Amino acid sequence: MNECELLATCGFFQKYQSSLDMACRGFVKTYCRGEKMDECRRKEYRRQHGKSPHDDMLPTGQMMPREYQQSAR
Numbered sequence: 001m002n003e004c005e006l007l008a009t010c011g012f013f014q015k016y017q018s019s020l021d022m023a024c025r026g027f028v029k030t031y032c033r034g035e036k037m038d039e040c041r042r043k044e045y046r047r048q049h050g051k052s053p054h055d056d057m058l059p060t061g062q063m064m065p066r067e068y069q070q071s072a073r
Contacts, residue, residue, distance in 0.1 A: 004037045011055030012042060021068060031059035 007013050013032050016024045031040050041061030045053040056064040 002037065003033050004031070004040065004043075006043065006046070007032060009052065010042065011052055012057065012059065015055045016064075024068070027059050 004010065004013075010032070013028065017028055017032070019025065030036050036059070040059040042053050042057055042059055045057065045061075054063070056069050058064055
């Protein structure tokens with residue numbers, strides 16, 4: 001199985017990898033361990049800014065809705 005090379009340092013993955021929320025599981029499956037890992041906006045942000053984005057930034061570049069931020073912790 002392919003995995004993103006940044007999983008060990010990715011705040012999103014570390015925070016949401018065990019979430020039971022179906023949307024979170026879909027992002028992990030598609031971006032962290034799937035066919036869209038090279039389209040991850042978190043990787044792009046890291047390249048452009050030289051640092052990791054906020055943990056709640058989704059691989060699509062949007063922010064995790066506040067109501068889901070609490071449930072994934």
